Amino acid sequence: MPAAWAQASPPVLGNLRIVIPANEGGGWDQTGRALGAAMLASGAVAQVSYENVGGKGGTIGLAQYVQKYNAAPDTLLMSGMVMVGAVALQKSVVDMRAVQPVARLTSDYEVVAVRTDSAIQTPKDLINRLRTEPGSTPVAGGSAGGVDHVYAGMLARVAGKAADLTYQPYPGGAQVVEALLSGKAAVGISGYSEFSDSIASGKLRAIGVSSKRPFLGIPSIREQGVDADLANWRGVFTGKGVPPAAADVLLEAVRRGVAHDAWHKAIKRSNWDASWMEGKNFAGFLDLDISMAGVMIYLLKLKQS
Template identity: 40%
Template sequence: MRRDTFLKSMAALAAAATLPLPALASANVKMMIPANPGGGWDTTGRALGKALQESGAASTVTYDNKGGAAGALGLAQFINGSKNDPNALMVMGAVMLGGIITGKPPVNLSQATPVARITSEYNVFVLPANSPFKTMKDVVEQLKKDPGSVKWGGGSRGSTEHIAAAMIAREVGVDPSKINYVAFRGGGEAIAAILGGNVTIGGSGYSEFSEYIASGKMRPLAVTSATRLKGVNVPTLKEQDINVVIGNWRGVYGAPGITTAQRKELTDRVLKALKSKAWAEALEKNNWTPAVLTGADFEKFVDDDFASLRATMVKSGMV
């Protein structure tokens, strides 16, 4: 994690400790999770909901899972159904930006209200335990021979694992437009496909696959970070002479039409939750890196990341 990002995260959390948070116990937060159960957004949303309750920033949290189109279906439901609701939150992140670029949905993220970036995470590529391949080199050799024979499984089109697969192809001299990518609507579906041997190789955030890696049901090949993840003995793509580094981040947005004061209170609630023991435990359990950013800085980050992702996807032949 970059030092400046870490310092901003710590400063935001420290500031939150002194902020007045009126009537926190009266909040009944409605959490839109624009993905099916079992994936990274679902895990993040439910962990944040638990932290909101434990910290006193909310009395109750209800969840609504709406998967599909890299979060665009959930985004549309959130925008159309939560207008002016000061207690509505939606989980989102880099995957949603990629999905908007590839899918061009009728709704736009700018219609909702930015609240905070909360975590950063890198992807891991895995094989089913019974795969005839053993290493990333084996996969790459097969990819070069016959790109279509390698089925990449992961999240929606435009997800970070989809972009990473295209980048890998490009780096090893394969036309990225020829990769055989199978998109799933949620992490649970992707996990089932990998364990069942229905895809050749799967990718997702490390937290989503960690228990299957630990149990030996999945064989990890590479992580998409610049250096090895803390406590994770899996080589990076760069270590294997594939110059690809790409991260994933997750955040939350508020409903369209809320006032400046309501946005501030919602942001304060989230920041209070991020200081809780429940959230600290979630960070450790899921190997998430805190990456807190709010206000104008978060808005600028989203705009910049959207432009950067689009440029990467164009370069990789995805759009």
């Protein structure tokens, strides 16, 4: 971000509302609240409030956002790859065309974890289990159609058992951890920040990460002989009824927030990759992502649980 964005100047907005289409504590919630805190710290906004609306990969929150805030110039919607996939899988009446993109903020990777005492030691062990015992190898992750589900489908396709995948969708990372620790699931897929405490305490063990190279000391799935990598992204949107000038004001406020040291610290603390994108570039990226989501769901034989 250009240094000029970080210079002190009057607030761009008085009050800002950030709608987070997920329960508290998950990746969208962490990102939305970190962005709000950075926008406050930068002076871009005078006050921030948050509205959590969880369920079905963000599609419930998306529908409510469009109904309540379609023309609200002071309200952002957190979104990302999870919502794109969930909309495609559920064939939602309200889809991503009902909102307009503001900016892409972050990317992160999928961590594949098991209980510490699991017999699954490596990604190849997991592929063998998915190939020979798919029914007794349930995989826990986020909402149906989301990035965790897509990555589970990729692994099952490598095993040649995409149609036999047993996927357990949960509303947040805490529930994925609980499913693993209780034995309800054999494998869990989520972002690193949602597994980090359990990995650090020794309750869970990471067997790989979906990046092309090692990430935070975790070897990549690809480097361990399984051809499956994937990056998740998160960003912010505004209502389709918000006029261009008001959308530009929101974009400027977000720019100032992500230029501030508070945002840089949040990026480092949460082990996200900064992946800023705006304007026509982000709109084009989103169009491609929406197109690819339908193809991936078909190829991976993903289905609602």
